[in-house]
Amino acid sequence: MPGFDLDTELAAERQHLSESRAALGRMRGRAEALFSTGDKVAGDAYTAEMLGRHMARRVLELADDPTTPLFFGRLDIEDFAYHVGRRHVTDDAGEPLVLDWRAPLSRSFYRASVRDPQGVSTRRRFGFVKGELTSFEDEHLDRGEELGTSSRILTAEIERPRVGPMRDIVATIQPEQDELVRADLGDSICVQGAPGTGKTAVGLHRAAFLLYLHRERLRRSGVLIVGPNTAFLSYISAVLPALGEVEVKQATVDGLVARVPVKGVDDDRATGIKHDVRMAEVLRNALWRKIAKPIEPIMVSDGSYRWRIDLEPLRRIVDEARREGLPYALGRERVLARVVGLLQRQSEYRTGNSPGETWLRKMSRVAPVKDFLDAVWPAVTPESLVMEVLLDPADDVLTAEEQDAIRWTKAPKTAKSAKFSAADLILIDEAAGLLDRETSFGHVVVDEAQDLSPMQARAIARRSEHGSITLLGDLAQGTTPWAAADWRDTLGHLGKPDAAVVPLTVGFRVPAVVVELANRLLSALAVDVPAAVSLRRDGDLSIVAVPEHASLDAETMVEVTAALEHEGSVAVIAADTAVAGLRAHLTAAGIENATPDDVDSEARVTVVPATVAKGLEYDHVVVHEPADIVAAEARGLNRLYVVLTRAVSRLSVVHQKPLPEALTAV
Numbered sequence: 111m112p113g114f115d116l117d118t119e120l121a122a123e124r125q126h127l128s129e130s131r132a133a134l135g136r137m138r139g140r141a142e143a144l145f146s147t148g149d150k151v152a153g154d155a156y157t158a159e160m161l162g163r164h165m166a167r168r169v170l171e172l173a174d175d176p177t178t179p180l181f182f183g184r185l186d187i188e189d190f191a192y193h194v195g196r197r198h199v200t201d202d203a204g205e206p207l208v209l210d211w212r213a214p215l216s217r218s219f220y221r222a223s224v225r226d227p228q229g230v231s232t233r234r235r236f237g238f239v240k241g242e243l244t245s246f247e248d249e250h251l252d253r254g255e256e257l258g259t260s261s262r263i264l265t266a267e268i269e270r271p272r273v274g275p276m277r278d279i280v281a282t283i284q285p286e287q288d289e290l291v292r293a294d295l296g297d298s299i300c301v302q303g304a305p306g307t308g309k310t311a312v313g314l315h316r317a318a319f320l321l322y323l324h325r326e327r328l329r330r331s332g333v334l335i336v337g338p339n340t341a342f343l344s345y346i347s348a349v350l351p352a353l354g355e356v357e358v359k360q361a362t363v364d365g366l367v368a369r370v371p372v373k374g375v376d377d378d379r380a381t382g383i384k385h386d387v388r389m390a391e392v393l394r395n396a397l398w399r400k401i402a403k404p405i406e407p408i409m410v411s412d413g414s415y416r417w418r419i420d421l422e423p424l425r426r427i428v429d430e431a432r433r434e435g436l437p438y439a440l441g442r443e444r445v446l447a448r449v450v451g452l453l454q455r456q457s458e459y460r461t462g463n464s465p466g467e468t469w470l471r472k473m474s475r476v477a478p479v480k481d482f483l484d485a486v487w488p489a490v491t492p493e494s495l496v497m498e499v500l501l502d503p504a505d506d507v508l509t510a511e512e513q514d515a516i517r518w519t520k521a522p523k524t525a526k527s528a529k530f531s532a533a534d535l536i537l538i539d540e541a542a543g544l545l546d547r548e549t550s551f552g553h554v555v556v557d558e559a560q561d562l563s564p565m566q567a568r569a570i571a572r573r574s575e576h577g578s579i580t581l582l583g584d585l586a587q588g589t590t591p592w593a594a595a596d597w598r599d600t601l602g603h604l605g606k607p608d609a610a611v612v613p614l615t616v617g618f619r620v621p622a623v624v625v626e627l628a629n630r631l632l633s634a635l636a637v638d639v640p641a642a643v644s645l646r647r648d649g650d651l652s653i654v655a656v657p658e659h660a661s662l663d664a665e666t667m668v669e670v671t672a673a674l675e676h677e678g679s680v681a682v683i684a685a686d687t688a689v690a691g692l693r694a695h696l697t698a699a700g701i702e703n704a705t706p707d708d709v710d711s712e713a714r715v716t717v718v719p720a721t722v723a724k725g726l727e728y729d730h731v732v733v734h735e736p737a738d739i740v741a742a743e744a745r746g747l748n749r750l751y752v753v754l755t756r757a758v759s760r761l762s763v764v765h766q767k768p769l770p771e772a773l774t775a776v
């Protein structure tokens with residue numbers, strides 16, 4: 111191309127990068143200045159506080175991380191070059207230097223193709239090394255050039271070694287991922303994706319996208335990310351802040367429902383029953399059974415007069431409140447308000463005056479009114495309801511055997527001193543939902559959703575009743591006893607039965623040789639999911655059979671030492687019971703090692719209990735004795751499938767016992 115000189119072009123792009131960086135610095139400087147003068151310009155303390163908070167957020171949002179490039183792409187549209195990056199950067203005159211990746215125009219960066227160029231003549235991707243712009247790659251869509259997944263820069267990004275917590279993927283979001291990321295706020299979606307297809311990445315970027323497009327609304331109602339455990343939450347915790355989003359709540363389901371501390375344990379049978387959706391009915395029945403027919407009129411004296419409410423109107427009030435279908439506690443308030451209303455009307459009739467607030471408050475507390483209310487619509491707390499049900503679970507919804515399995519044989523003195531288990535906390539949350547309305551988030555992203563029990567799904571449904579959800583998961587990775595076999599069931603419990611189920615099958619994490627090994631397990635897992643295909647041609651797989659007389663742990667150390675020769679993170683994944691021993695071995699061998707929770711650790715080796723590996727990834731994974739991982743739990747084969755698909759570059763499987771049959775079958 112005449113006049114096109116690579117060096118000049120690269121120099122111009124570098125110039126644009128440094129100008130943008132300087133402009134961002136000035137934007138931040140202005141925000142900081144405003145922040146520090148905020149309380150002087152604000153009229154009152156409240157405004158100062160609000161302004162201060164807004165500005166503090168703005169300063170955080172404008173933070174510049176020198177190791178992440180300010181822009182990663184460029185679109186040429188009608189002689190205009192738009193640089194696309196993590197956030198808007200404008201010059202002092204307000205002209206854009208970098209477009210936020212979420213802006214409507216940026217969409218073409220991810221979606222334009224030769225077939226549908228969307229006005230884009232050239233798409234440029236930039237290559238960076240440690241924040242330095244070092245290369246670029248052009249696709250001249252107007253000349254029929256399209257690289258797709260063979261882009262060198264995309265491949266380099268995908269194959270870059272992993273260290274520390276998860277990174278954002280804004281520079282390389284793929285078209286089918288982008289479609290999910292940019293779906294409307296009103297759309298609830300379920301993504302069925304094989305391991306490493308970018309489900310988590312899609313969910314996090316979707317949250318960032320929605321916050322950008324519906325900032326005010328979602329700031330008010332909130333966005334919630336639900337993950338399987340705290341190790342996973344720490345692993346993903348840096349992604350949204352890197353995208354400028356610092357106000358998203360992240361929680362585990364257990365964290366969401368933690369109204370009281372867990373002090374008890376259940377056996378597997380009881381746990382299974384408590385997670386069954388029929389428990390919702392048992393609780394509902396137990397609660398609404400408490401409402402009784404009024405059997406006496408109310409007689410009240412206020413010091414000067416005596417009032418009487420007959421049985422008939424009282425019965426009507428209770429029946430009506432019941433029919434209105436309000437949460438129980440609101441129904442109780444309504445009954446009280448109507449009874450006091452009747453007293454008020456009588457008073458008005460008799461005295462000609464409307465009684466004041468104090469009188470009304472007093473009437474709502476006098477003994478005859480209180481006794482009436484407690485008799486027909488007794489006060490209940492979530493804990494007291496669950497305690498009652500567990501002390502006496504008699505309900506036809508459960509079999510006699512099931513009732514016995516969950517029955518408490520000894521009554522605690524009070525609901526406060528009761529030893530509730532983790533599963534009881536879900537029941538308490540369900541009870542709280544029957545009593546009162548839960549506040550709903552504007553959008554909820556649920557990761558590893560195949561593992562949700564119906565009762566857990568209902569806890570999330572209560573928190574997304576007026577919002578939409580993004581459900582992410584893989585039926586093949588279901589490891590809980592109640593793991594879903596069909597997404598429709600989960601979606602039903604979540605209150606979004608019509609959400610679209612969209613598959614993702616292109617894997618960005620696991621190399622093809624490793625995917626092939628893991629895919630052998632699929633047929634033994636009894637789920638109907640499309641198998642993954644890997645984008646990665648690199649990668650290594652080694653299976654090390656340790657002879658009977660040799661030491662399995664010593665051989666594992668050999669593999670770890672060899673792995674440390676390469677760049678990137680190393681994980682040893684083992685049955686939970688083997689973890690302590692392995693850590694001791696590593697420490698004795700002078701190899702620093704960390705737990706998966708500790709994302710800030712400098713150690714390159716992490717020892718991961720198999721039950722915590724879900725959602726995580728490491729460059730080199732050493733799997734320790736697969737047979738023990740399989741034997742440790744009912745869905746052990748699913749667990750092994752999860753464990754085998756954590757490797758980004760290399761997988762070593764070290765075993766002394768025979769490998770599970772499904773794995774060796776060809």
Ligand SMILES: Nc1ncnc2c1ncn2[C@@H]1O[C@H](COP(=O)(O)OP(=O)(O)OP(=O)(O)O)[C@@H](O)[C@H]1O
Pocket residue numbers: 267268277278279282283284287303304305306307308309310311312584587618619724725726727755
């Ligand atoms: N478009 C992309 N460009 C670059 N990297 C990507 C892209 N999509 C996903 N990845 C990377 O692939 C890896 C796997 O992504 P992610 O963890 O989101 O997958 P997942 O489907 O949630 O996996 P799992 O089911 O195992 O939890 C991550 O390192 C992620 O950054």
